[in-house]
């Protein structure tokens with residue numbers, strides 16, 4: 001049995017021509033942003049990648065197939081659909097077996113991109129160690145995936161709703177290279193910087209592409225996390241966003257929100273509490289990550 005991959009027309013053409021492709025996830029569309037900004041952002045991020053000389057491949061599960069690239073109508077439908085599964089490593093095969101519609105998280109997108117031979121993927125922020133994980137054990141499957149699947153993931157660090165120091169500790173334990181792009185500090189999603197040092201720094205897409213290939217040469221499994229700061233013109237300063245994050249976290253706890261529902265709940269509440277500014281910043285950082293991912297894809 002071969003993997004049930006279905007390529008969009010645009011991605012098929014890029015594969016035939018051997019031109020660079022950048023993978024994009026779909027959970028950010030279905031669970032990370034409200035309609036219609038989710039659809040508009042997904043389209044704009046795809047266009048950002050085209051403008052930077054690569055082909056976008058938004059990945060989602062539909063009708064028993066892993067779609068590598070969505071046609072415009074498919075993307076439009078997915079962005080408005082209800083009851084879409086949020087898929088990670090654990091449930092990807094089950095969703096395919098049952099014909100469910102599913103959006104891929106960072107972990108599932110890495111698996112699908114790798115099956116399709118795509119080495120670079122752009123997102124907003126990866127999942128990580130949730131605050132209070134010492135009690136809840138809530139650690140995103142994204143972290144282990146980075147240690148197993150050879151895809152370079154461009155993100156604005158991990159989402160600042162998480163426990164960032166613990167997230168960095170787990171990534172170190174798992175042997176995942178965390179590379180600051182033109183920075184020595186870990187970006188904190190909506191904010192360009194944090195107190196946390198990044199273990200590695202690179203200043204060019206070429207170096208990142210060379211390191212990606214070097215891992216394969218050395219036989220090292222797993223990918224790389226490229227921590228790309230949000231442009232400072234678009235950031236929300238940490239002093240402003242952190243009290244809002246704390247309020248949203250307290251509400252999540254009061255309401256007993258758990259497991260896969262935590263991240264979508266927090267992003268939604270922070271959107272409300274910032275009058276939409278968190279979404280504007282999120283859109284800016286995703287586009288910024290898409291541009292860098294396209295540069296890396298071209299260098300690869």
Ligand code: PSU
Pocket residue numbers: 025027028031032033104105106107123124125126127128139140141142259260261262263267282286
């Ligand atoms: N980046 C964003 N918004 C998102 C995500 C990433 O800007 O919603 C998604 C990704 O799909 C990531 C998921 O894998 O959030 C993390 O979810 P969890 O914390 O439940 O693992």
